[in-house]
Amino acid sequence: MKLIDSALKPEFTSMFDVEHIRADFPILKLQVEGKPLVYLDNAASSQMPQQVIDRLVRYQTSEHANINRGVHYLSETATAEYESARRRLQHFINAREDREVVFTSGTTDSINLVMHGYGRKYIRAGDEIILTTLEHHSNIVPWQMLAEEKGAKIRVVPISDAGELLVDEYEKLFNARTKFVGVLHVSNALGTINPVKEMIAFAHARGVPVLVDGAQAAPHMAVDVQDLDCDFYAFSGHKLCGPTGIGVLYGKAELLERMQPFKGGGDMILSVTFEKTTYNSIPHKFEAGTPPIAAAIGLGAAVDYLSAIGLDTISAYELKLLNYATEQISNLPGVRVIGTAARKTAVLSFVMEGVHPHDIGTLLNHEGVAVRTGHHCVQPVMLRLRVPATARASFAFYNTMAEVDTLISGIRTVQKVFT
Amino acid sequence: MNSKSLYQEVILDHNKKPRNYGTLDKASHHAVGHNPLCGDHLDIELNLDGERIDNIAFHGESCAICKASASMMTTVVKGKTRADAETLIKEFREMSTGTLNLNEDHHLGRLTVFAGVRDLPTRVKCAILPWHTLHAALNSVTTTSTEAEDDPMHAAIGDA
Numbered sequence: 180m181k182l183i184d185s186a187l188k189p190e191f192t193s194m195f196d197v198e199h200i201r202a203d204f205p206i207l208k209l210q211v212e213g214k215p216l217v218y219l220d221n222a223a224s225s226q227m228p229q230q231v232i233d234r235l236v237r238y239q240t241s242e243h244a245n246i247n248r249g250v251h252y253l254s255e256t257a258t259a260e261y262e263s264a265r266r267r268l269q270h271f272i273n274a275r276e277d278r279e280v281v282f283t284s285g286t287t288d289s290i291n292l293v294m295h296g297y298g299r300k301y302i303r304a305g306d307e308i309i310l311t312t313l314e315h316h317s318n319i320v321p322w323q324m325l326a327e328e329k330g331a332k333i334r335v336v337p338i339s340d341a342g343e344l345l346v347d348e349y350e351k352l353f354n355a356r357t358k359f360v361g362v363l364h365v366s367n368a369l370g371t372i373n374p375v376k377e378m379i380a381f382a383h384a385r386g387v388p389v390l391v392d393g394a395q396a397a398p399h400m401a402v403d404v405q406d407l408d409c410d411f412y413a414f415s416g417h418k419l420c421g422p423t424g425i426g427v428l429y430g431k432a433e434l435l436e437r438m439q440p441f442k443g444g445g446d447m448i449l450s451v452t453f454e455k456t457t458y459n460s461i462p463h464k465f466e467a468g469t470p471p472i473a474a475a476i477g478l479g480a481a482v483d484y485l486s487a488i489g490l491d492t493i494s495a496y497e498l499k500l501l502n503y504a505t506e507q508i509s510n511l512p513g514v515r516v517i518g519t520a521a522r523k524t525a526v527l528s529f530v531m532e533g534v535h536p537h538d539i540g541t542l543l544n545h546e547g548v549a550v551r552t553g554h555h556c557v558q559p560v561m562l563r564l565r566v567p568a569t570a571r572a573s574f575a576f577y578n579t580m581a582e583v584d585t586l587i588s589g590i591r592t593v594q595k596v597f598t
Numbered sequence: 599m600n601s602k603s604l605y606q607e608v609i610l611d612h613n614k615k616p617r618n619y620g621t622l623d624k625a626s627h628h629a630v631g632h633n634p635l636c637g638d639h640l641d642i643e644l645n646l647d648g649e650r651i652d653n654i655a656f657h658g659e660s661c662a663i664c665k666a667s668a669s670m671m672t673t674v675v676k677g678k679t680r681a682d683a684e685t686l687i688k689e690f691r692e693m694s695t696g697t698l699n700l701n702e703d704h705h706l707g708r709l710t711v712f713a714g715v716r717d718l719p720t721r722v723k724c725a726i727l728p729w730h731t732l733h734a735a736l737n738s739v740t741t742t743s744t745e746a747e748d749d750p751m752h753a754a755i756g757d758a
């Protein structure tokens with residue numbers, strides 16, 4: 180990030196200068212169908228600043244070798260940088276220790292690791308797992324697979340019409356058979372911010388561990404895993420202005436130590452004979468094989484970038500974008516916002532009378548506006564809110580109020596085509 | 599072809615006033631087609647009188663491209679033989695995936711308004727779903743999906 184010299188540029192005394200930020204993102208200069216790209220699909224994947232791209236280039240041009248395996252200069256450099264990235268991630272979520280940060284390939288991989296490593300060891304026939312209606316398919320399907328394998332049962336926390344979890348109902352689901360809770364911090368389809376801290380405290384009072392899917396929270400708000408007291412926290416690099424193919428599973432050291440490794444192979448062992456293998460210590464026990472070293476280092480640079488701007492600054496700015504966009508879209512007849520929780524991140528899901536979201540997406544693309552359309556991997560939410568699909572604009576700190584205006588005028592154009 | 603010009607008058611018209619929309623009292627064949635990528639689905643019912651499609655109807659939840667494609671499809675295949683319908687299905691698939699030379703002989707007629715989808719890979723499946731579902735119905739397969747093994751799109755994209 181370029182630091183802003185407010186003495187030289189007094190107009191930048193507001194939170195931050197979005198044009199300065201945008202200059203860091205080469206892709207934002209793109210033209211789509213002859214129009215400037217308006218990228219509003221950040222919940223699916225966010226864009227990468229030059230600083231992260233440069234870090235990847237530096238790694239590939241002068242630091243790359245396999246890690247943990249060589250005594251030579253490059254291997255030592257790569258190992259040191261990889262472990263330094265782990266510490267950056269540790270600080271990013273305020274984990275107690277760096278060994279509580281496991282590199283995975285993403286949120287999905289992190290959740291599957293918990294399912295295999297913890298779930299398969301500790302969940303038994305008749306046990307119950309609590310999930311919520313808002314979960315992404317990645318925090319549903321692994322648990323269904325486990326439930327089927329073990330004869331366990333899944334209980335689901337319902338939501339209100341606004342897309343908020345019914346916390347009273349959540350509390351009523353607990354009983355002596357409850358063994359695990361999986362809840363997403365922020366809904367990818369609706370933007371709802373869930374009261375995970377309170378939900379975790381409630382579960383812990385009953386001795387039940389909690390996994391939080393933080394894929395949509397980590398990019399948009401300061402996350403403190405010690406304050407939340409979650410047992411597991413999963414998130415993806417590519418939604419954090421970092422590379423694809425990398426993600427994190429945070430786990431309390433004590434739990435990670437008790438867990439079974441999920442994948443076997445090199446790097447996750449201390450010694451191997453055909454009679455017996457001794458596993459490496461955490462987090463290495465869970466990082467079998469050559470990890471995506473470059474991606475991990477890139478993610479380290481990405482969280483440094485975000486931290487330099489400040490997650491609180493990002494949240495505050497994105498809330499302004501959300502409020503402005505919500506207000507503007509509410510003025511459009513025939514358009515309905517899906518997901519109206521009191522506490523939201525900058526996600527605007529909407530439907531239009533008489534126009535299928537797919538057609539909205541294609542026509543907005545013609546205006547250079549990138550939105551996601553469909554069920555957003557949350558079919559239970561769509562079913563509950565009785566919409567087959569939505570169009571979703573999801574904002575990042577590099578989006579502008581002017582881009583909100585382009586979205587709104589794009590929606591008006593769609594309406595014109597269909598009347 | 600840009601994304602907007604796909605939305606031609608005739609497509610918008612069929613979307614707004616779909617023909618043969620609903621269900622049949624008497625149907626010998628039916629199938630439901632799903633597009634799991636967007637959650638859309640389409641039910642097709644038809645009545646075969648010998649080898650001839652004497653009636654056909656559709657309903658379901660889908661985007662304009664899919665609905666217009668289904669609507670126009672029903673108007674075109676009604677009264678045709680099963681073999682003629684299969685020829686149209688094949689030609690429509692080939693047009694959508696860009697393997698049909700529109701300058702050579704074909705039977706698509708007005709259906710060529712959908713030719714533009716070949717430049718919009720994300721929308722090809724929307725246009726093809728009704729045809730794929732009709733093919734399933736004619737072959738007594740009751741459910742199908744754009745992701746199904748027999749989905750022509752798998753082969754078509756892979757081969758392209």
Ligand SMILES: Cc1ncc(COP(=O)(O)O)c(C=O)c1O
Pocket residue numbers: 222223284285286287288315317318363365366367392394395415556
């Ligand atoms: C809430 C949530 N959980 C999990 C995922 C899955 O993330 P990934 O595909 O990076 O594993 C996503 C991404 O779409 C998400 O939004």
